Amino acid sequence: MQDGFQMNMNEFLPLRDVVFNTLRQAILTGELKPGERLMEIHLANRLGVSRTPIREAIRKLELEGLVTMIPRRGAEVAQITEKSMNDVLEVRRAMDALCVELACDRITEEEIQALKQACDAFEEAVKSKDVKRIAQADVKLHDIIVRATGNQRLVQLVNNLSEQMYRYRFEYIKDFSQHERLVEEHRIIYESIVKKDKETASQAARMHIDNQEKAIIHQIRVDRENREKRIKNL
Amino acid sequence: MQDGFQMNMNEFLPLRDVVFNTLRQAILTGELKPGERLMEIHLANRLGVSRTPIREAIRKLELEGLVTMIPRRGAEVAQITEKSMNDVLEVRRAMDALCVELACDRITEEEIQALKQACDAFEEAVKSKDVKRIAQADVKLHDIIVRATGNQRLVQLVNNLSEQMYRYRFEYIKDFSQHERLVEEHRIIYESIVKKDKETASQAARMHIDNQEKAIIHQIRVDRENREKRIKNL
DNA sequence: TTGTATTTAATTATATACAATTTGAAAGAG
DNA sequence: CTCTTTCAAATTGTATATAATTAAATACAA
Numbered sequence: 001m002q003d004g005f006q007m008n009m010n011e012f013l014p015l016r017d018v019v020f021n022t023l024r025q026a027i028l029t030g031e032l033k034p035g036e037r038l039m040e041i042h043l044a045n046r047l048g049v050s051r052t053p054i055r056e057a058i059r060k061l062e063l064e065g066l067v068t069m070i071p072r073r074g075a076e077v078a079q080i081t082e083k084s085m086n087d088v089l090e091v092r093r094a095m096d097a098l099c100v101e102l103a104c105d106r107i108t109e110e111e112i113q114a115l116k117q118a119c120d121a122f123e124e125a126v127k128s129k130d131v132k133r134i135a136q137a138d139v140k141l142h143d144i145i146v147r148a149t150g151n152q153r154l155v156q157l158v159n160n161l162s163e164q165m166y167r168y169r170f171e172y173i174k175d176f177s178q179h180e181r182l183v184e185e186h187r188i189i190y191e192s193i194v195k196k197d198k199e200t201a202s203q204a205a206r207m208h209i210d211n212q213e214k215a216i217i218h219q220i221r222v223d224r225e226n227r228e229k230r231i232k233n234l
Numbered sequence: 235m236q237d238g239f240q241m242n243m244n245e246f247l248p249l250r251d252v253v254f255n256t257l258r259q260a261i262l263t264g265e266l267k268p269g270e271r272l273m274e275i276h277l278a279n280r281l282g283v284s285r286t287p288i289r290e291a292i293r294k295l296e297l298e299g300l301v302t303m304i305p306r307r308g309a310e311v312a313q314i315t316e317k318s319m320n321d322v323l324e325v326r327r328a329m330d331a332l333c334v335e336l337a338c339d340r341i342t343e344e345e346i347q348a349l350k351q352a353c354d355a356f357e358e359a360v361k362s363k364d365v366k367r368i369a370q371a372d373v374k375l376h377d378i379i380v381r382a383t384g385n386q387r388l389v390q391l392v393n394n395l396s397e398q399m400y401r402y403r404f405e406y407i408k409d410f411s412q413h414e415r416l417v418e419e420h421r422i423i424y425e426s427i428v429k430k431d432k433e434t435a436s437q438a439a440r441m442h443i444d445n446q447e448k449a450i451i452h453q454i455r456v457d458r459e460n461r462e463k464r465i466k467n468l
Numbered sequence: 469t470t471g472t473a474t475t476t477a478a479t480t481a482t483a484t485a486c487a488a489t490t491t492g493a494a495a496g497a498g
Numbered sequence: 499c500t501c502t503t504t505c506a507a508a509t510t511g512t513a514t515a516t517a518a519t520t521a522a523a524t525a526c527a528a
Contacts, residue, residue, distance in 0.1 A: 306510060
C-alpha cells in the first residue's frame with residue numbers, strides 16, 4: 001500500500017472529479033479493501049489536496065454505492081455480501097437483456113462492424129491468456145452493445161452495476177476453463193443482434209450473467225471463509 | 235418563490251442531507267424549474283447555512299441526475315427533454331416488469347394484505363377526485379410491490395427512476411378520464427401477483443408504464459410549445 | 469480485576485477566507 | 499454603428515480555520 005494509488009493530475013478536471021476517479025479506481029482494483037476507512041486528512045495528505053475535494057468525492061462515491069457513510073465517523077469502503085451481489089446481478093440480468101433487445105432495434109452498421117472486431121479481439125485476448133487483456137476486451141465488447149441502445153440513462157445504470165462486479169471479475173476471468181464458453185456466448189450474442197433475433201439475444205445475455213454469477217458468488221464465499229479463518233487464528 | 239422552500243430543521247441529520255432533501259423536494263415539485271441555476275451563496279443565505287453543505291448536497295443531486303454541472307459555472311436543474319424521459323421510461327418499463335415478477339416469487343402473506351389494502355385505498359382516492367391523495371395512494375401501492383422484491387438495489391434504482399417522472403406525474407393524474415383505467419390496471423397486477431402469474435403481471439406492469447408514457451410525453455410537448463411561444467413573444 | 473468516570477486525542481461537520489475563472493458591460497478603435 | 503479589448507463583479511474552486519462529536523486511553527472506585 002506504500003506507493004499505491006496516485007492522482008492523474010494531467011486531466012483538465014476539477015480536483016473533486018480527479019479524486020473521485022482515483023478513489024473509485026482504488027476501490028474497484030481492491031487497493032482499498034471493503035471495510036477500510038477513508039479518512040479525509042490522510043487522503044488529503046496522500047493526494048496532495050485539501051479536504052474539500054476529498055469530501056465532495058466521497059459524497060459521490062456514497063451515492064454510487066461504493067462507500068458507506070457512518071454519521072460522525074466518516075466513510076468506509078462498502079462491504080460486498082452475497083446478498084448485495086445477488087441483488088446487483090438480479091438487476092443486471094434484466095438490464096443486459098434489455099440492452100441486447102434495444103441493440104437489435106437500433107444498432108448501426110458501423111456499430112455492427114465494431115462489435116465484430118471486438119468479438120475477434122476478445123478471442124485473440126483469450127488465446128494470449130493475458131488476464132488483464134481479456135478483461136479489457138470484455139469491457140470493450142459490452143460497452144459497444146450498451147452504447148448501441150442509444151439510451152444514455154441505461155448506459156449510466158449498467159456501468160454502475162458493472163462496477164460492483166469488477167471487484168470480483170478478475171477472479172472470474174482467471175478461471176481459464178470458462179474462457180471457451182465466454183467466447184461462444186459472445187458469438188451467440190453478436191450473431192443474434194445481427195439477425196435482430198431479440199429472443200435469442202436476450203436469452204444469451206441472461207445466460208452470460210448466470211455463468212458469471214456462479215463464479216462470483218463462489219469467490220465471495222471463498223473470501224468470507226478466508227476472512228473467518230484469519231479471525232479465528234488470532 | 236419569495237417564501238418558497240425551507241429547511242426542515244427538526245430532523246436529526248447532517249446539514250448536507252437536510253439540504254439534499256430540501257433541494258430534491260424543491261426540484262421534484264417544480265419549485266426549482268428546469269434550467270434554473272443553483273447558486274451556492276444564494277442557497278446558503280436562503281437556507282441559513284454555509285456553502286459547504288450546499289456543495290455536498292449538489293454533488294449528490296448531480297449523481298442522482300436531478301442537476302447538471304457546468305464546469306466553473308455551477309449547477310442547474312436538469313432539463314427534461316422528450317429523449318431523456320423516453321430513456322427513463324424505457325428502463326423503468328423493464329424494471330417494473332422485473333419487480334412484479336420477483337414479487338410473484340417472494341411476496342409474503344402480510345405484504346399481500348397490505349397490497350390489497352393499498353388497491354382499495356387507491357380506488358377510494360380516485361372516487362374522492364383529490365389529485366394529491368390519488369398520487370400518494372399510487373406511490374404507496376407501487377412502493378409495496380417494489381419492496382416485496384426484497385432487492386435493495388432494485389428498490390433504490392426504481393425510486394430514482396420514479397423521481398424523474400414525478401415532475402410530470404401531476405399532469406398525468408389530473409387527467410380524470412384515465413382514472414378508471416388506472417384502477418383496472420392495479421387490480422390486474424394485484425390479482426396476478428396473488429396467483430403468481432408472472433407473465434400476466436409483467437405484461438400489466440409494462441402496459442401501466444406505456445399508458446403513463448403517452449400522457450407524460452404529451453405534457454412535455456405542451457410544456458415545450460408554451461416555452462417556445464413565450465420566447466417568441468419577447 | 470472489572471466497571472465506570474473523566475480526560476484527551478482524533479476526526480468529522482461546518483464556516484469562512486482566498487484564488488481562479490467566467491461573464492457582461494463599458495470604453496475605445498475601426 | 500459594430501467589433502474588439504479591457505476591467506469589474508459575480509461565482510465557483512480550493513484551502514484553511516473553528517466547532518462539535520466521537521473513540522480511546524487513563525484514572526479511580528467497587
